[in-house]
Amino acid sequence: xxxxxxxxxxxxxxxxxxxxxxxxxxxxxxxxxxxxxxxxxxxxxxxxxxxxxxxxxxxxxxxxxxxxxxxxxxxxxxxxxxxxxxxxxxxxxxxxxxxxxxxxxxxxxxxxx
Amino acid sequence: xxxxxxxxxxxxxxxxxxxxxxxxxxxxxxxxxxxxxxxxxxxxxxxxxxxxxxxxxxxxxxxxxxxxxxxxxxxxxxxxxxxxxxxxxxxxxxxxxxxxxxxxxxxxxxxxxxx
Numbered sequence: 001x002x003x004x005x006x007x008x009x010x011x012x013x014x015x016x017x018x019x020x021x022x023x024x025x026x027x028x029x030x031x032x033x034x035x036x037x038x039x040x041x042x043x044x045x046x047x048x049x050x051x052x053x054x055x056x057x058x059x060x061x062x063x064x065x066x067x068x069x070x071x072x073x074x075x076x077x078x079x080x081x082x083x084x085x086x087x088x089x090x091x092x093x094x095x096x097x098x099x100x101x102x103x104x105x106x107x108x109x110x111x112x113x
Numbered sequence: 114x115x116x117x118x119x120x121x122x123x124x125x126x127x128x129x130x131x132x133x134x135x136x137x138x139x140x141x142x143x144x145x146x147x148x149x150x151x152x153x154x155x156x157x158x159x160x161x162x163x164x165x166x167x168x169x170x171x172x173x174x175x176x177x178x179x180x181x182x183x184x185x186x187x188x189x190x191x192x193x194x195x196x197x198x199x200x201x202x203x204x205x206x207x208x209x210x211x212x213x214x215x216x217x218x219x220x221x222x223x224x225x226x227x228x
Contacts, residue, residue, distance in 0.1 A: 006155075034216070041221070041222075041224075042221050042222075043117070043204050043206070043219030043220050043221050043222055044156070044204075044219050045218075045219065046216035046217070049216065088155070088156065100158055100161075100169065101158065101217065103155055103156040103157075104155060105152075105154070105155030105156075106155060106156075
């Protein structure tokens with residue numbers, strides 16, 4: 001079983017919809033959680049960064065962490081065609097580059113007009 | 114500012130040939146990471162360097178893979194001999210650990226096809 005599980009999709013939604021992307025994990029040592037966005041033929045770019053449980057909001061994006069359930073989510077409000085990309089969750093046990101990042105396999109999102 | 118620069122963007126070669134992938138990290142970043150991405154396994158860390166020194170190479174799949182970082186502005190990932198199962202997108206990323214929780218900045222990858 002993988003340490004981080006993520007539904008590969010594709011997830012197709014109409015423009016303006018609320019999108020929910022999720023990851024589950026098995027390692028209870030994970031404390032830092034990230035969401036990366038990857039456009040086709042590009043490298044991943046950091047979208048959101050959260051520490052421990054709770055919510056963090058940035059514009060149309062909200063990251064949510066539930067450590068008791070080992071479950072993290074990314075919500076996108078008022079989705080736009082430009083949000084069409086693959087979204088990867090990533091997590092690590094502690095801060096700093098000495099701590100290895102473990103990625104999910106990514107969920108492909110398509111926002112249609 | 115220039116981001117992480119990888120070359121070549123695409124590489125197609127025959128099985129058994131030596132492949133060298135190159136990476137120039139962001140200036141001032143002291144950590145460098147090599148990842149491999151496939152549909153089945155997602156993004157996997159192969160090796161990472163801190164201050165030009167290899168710290169963790171436990172993700173390097175076999176002895177056929179080797180990586181070097183001769184200076185702060187250049188790194189190579191070499192596969193010799195290459196095999197069809199090495200076909201993937203290889204990413205280089207860099208970051209700085211001078212501040213906590215700094216993100217990794219990725220290059221646009223090298224798409225490698227071994228025939």
